[in-house]
Amino acid sequence: MNLLKVAICGGGRTGHLNAILFKQLPDVQVSLHTHNQEVIEQHARQTPMQALLPDGSTLSARLDRVTSDARAAVEDADIVIITVPAHARSQTLKDIAPHLTTSKPVFIGAIPGFCGFDWLAEATLPDRPNVVIWGMKDVPHTAFELTPGRSIKMGGGKSQLYVATHAREPQTARRQLEKTLTRLYGPCVTMLDHFLEITLTPGNPIMHSSVIYGLIGPYGQWHRKIFPQRMCWWTECPELGAYFLERMDQESQQLCAVISQRLGIDLSSVKSLKQEIVEAYGEQIRDQSSMLSILRTNQAYNDILAPMVPAADNRAGYVIERESRAFNEDVAYGLVLLVEMAKRFDLKVPYIEEVLQWSVAYMDGLRGSALDYFPRQWPHTTSAAA
Numbered sequence: 401m402n403l404l405k406v407a408i409c410g411g412g413r414t415g416h417l418n419a420i421l422f423k424q425l426p427d428v429q430v431s432l433h434t435h436n437q438e439v440i441e442q443h444a445r446q447t448p449m450q451a452l453l454p455d456g457s458t459l460s461a462r463l464d465r466v467t468s469d470a471r472a473a474v475e476d477a478d479i480v481i482i483t484v485p486a487h488a489r490s491q492t493l494k495d496i497a498p499h500l501t502t503s504k505p506v507f508i509g510a511i512p513g514f515c516g517f518d519w520l521a522e523a524t525l526p527d528r529p530n531v532v533i534w535g536m537k538d539v540p541h542t543a544f545e546l547t548p549g550r551s552i553k554m555g556g557g558k559s560q561l562y563v564a565t566h567a568r569e570p571q572t573a574r575r576q577l578e579k580t581l582t583r584l585y586g587p588c589v590t591m592l593d594h595f596l597e598i599t600l601t602p603g604n605p606i607m608h609s610s611v612i613y614g615l616i617g618p619y620g621q622w623h624r625k626i627f628p629q630r631m632c633w634w635t636e637c638p639e640l641g642a643y644f645l646e647r648m649d650q651e652s653q654q655l656c657a658v659i660s661q662r663l664g665i666d667l668s669s670v671k672s673l674k675q676e677i678v679e680a681y682g683e684q685i686r687d688q689s690s691m692l693s694i695l696r697t698n699q700a701y702n703d704i705l706a707p708m709v710p711a712a713d714n715r716a717g718y719v720i721e722r723e724s725r726a727f728n729e730d731v732a733y734g735l736v737l738l739v740e741m742a743k744r745f746d747l748k749v750p751y752i753e754e755v756l757q758w759s760v761a762y763m764d765g766l767r768g769s770a771l772d773y774f775p776r777q778w779p780h781t782t783s784a785a786a
């Protein structure tokens with residue numbers, strides 16, 4: 401079998417776990433690009449990286465390269481997998497762009513590919529005929545409790561991995577990508593017809609923002625108050641948050657229907673959030689009767705803490721963290737994109753807009769957002785990026 405050179409950009413939880421899994425395979429070389437000195441030092445000391453699996457077993461790996469040098473990480477890569485959050489992807493792409501090979505196809509993808517990774521990569525890597533842009537709908541497994549350079553815990557895995565390419569990519573490139581990802585992940589890879597199936601799948605952007613709005617937004621019971629202890633995202637989800645989530649889910653489905661109809665593309669794979677969660681977790685949800693009960697009684701969601709930090713000025717208790725990924729990633733790159741897409745079709749999404757406006761004020765304004773790369777002319781485009 402040919403040697404497959406994989407570069408993973410981002411030495412966080414997802415980066416660690418995928419790197420270890422790939423190193424279990426024959427003829428796969430893995431380099432990891434990270435700014436985390438601890439990961440680099442552990443590698444230099446020849447410390448093996450370990451993945452702790454849900455059944456209690458352990459996988460061990462030694463990566464081929466672990467480096468903060470973008471050139472060394474990606475220069476000979478066949479496939480580059482970006483595992484940094486959406487708000488950090490632009491910088492990562494800029495860092496690696498000058499060092500990507502031009503002498504063979506190079507498949508550049510994001511896991512997960514949400515927040516319009518296809519548009520970002522197209523804008524950041526122009527005039528690269530050998531670059532094939534792709535994204536995976538979700539992470540293949542949840543990954544948590546990272547000890548940098550040493551170990552990572554693997555959570556539940558997805559039975560199917562859905563992958564899309566940028567609409568510009570030819571069939572030959574799609575087939576080659578499917579082959580490569582099947583080699584890496586096994587026969588669970590399914591190619592989607594359109595990247596919008598990833599972009600429009602409801603997930604963290606509406607889930608996190610609605611719950612925070614329900615807790616501390618203007619009508620929330622914790623508005624301008626300090627929490628006595630950290631709260632769990634889902635088991636303690638407020639009714640108001642579930643209400644907004646359900647409304648935002650409906651608006652997201654309306655957006656999907658309008659785009660499907662106006663652009664004449666099949667988006668039937670994009671399900672409502674409620675349906676996605678019920679299908680993904682099934683029996684783990686004790687009460688499937690409403691959005692609130694689904695969130696509160698899903699055992700897979702137990703004990704996941706909301707992003708909180710100690711209150712300022714030595715006051716006892718906690719507040720929702722303004723710098724959390726729920727804002728920097730989900731609001732700035734997820735919600736912003738949904739609202740802008742709806743605007744382009746003159747579709748009103750009042751619940752999503754209400755939550756977006758409040759969230760942006762809470763985070764003291766947007767620094768970067770998906771608008772930095774969302775094509776200005778979309779959905780009218782000559783590059784078939786619709």
Ligand SMILES: NC(=O)c1ccc[n+]([C@@H]2O[C@H](COP(=O)([O-])OP(=O)(O)OC[C@H]3O[C@@H](n4cnc5c(N)ncnc54)[C@H](OP(=O)(O)O)[C@@H]3O)[C@@H](O)[C@H]2O)c1
Pocket residue numbers: 410411412413414415433434435436483484485486487488511512539541542543544546729
């Ligand atoms: N972990 C999961 O189970 C899970 C589940 C669902 C979705 N996701 C998604 O997967 C993506 C990666 O998540 P993760 O859990 O692997 O993240 P993580 O453990 O926090 O790692 C993210 C990595 O991105 C890099 N990075 C660069 N700039 C950053 C910034 N401004 N803020 C944070 N990280 C930055 C860092 O890499 P270096 O320090 O190595 O340079 C960091 O280690 C995110 O989009 C997340 O929403 C993860």
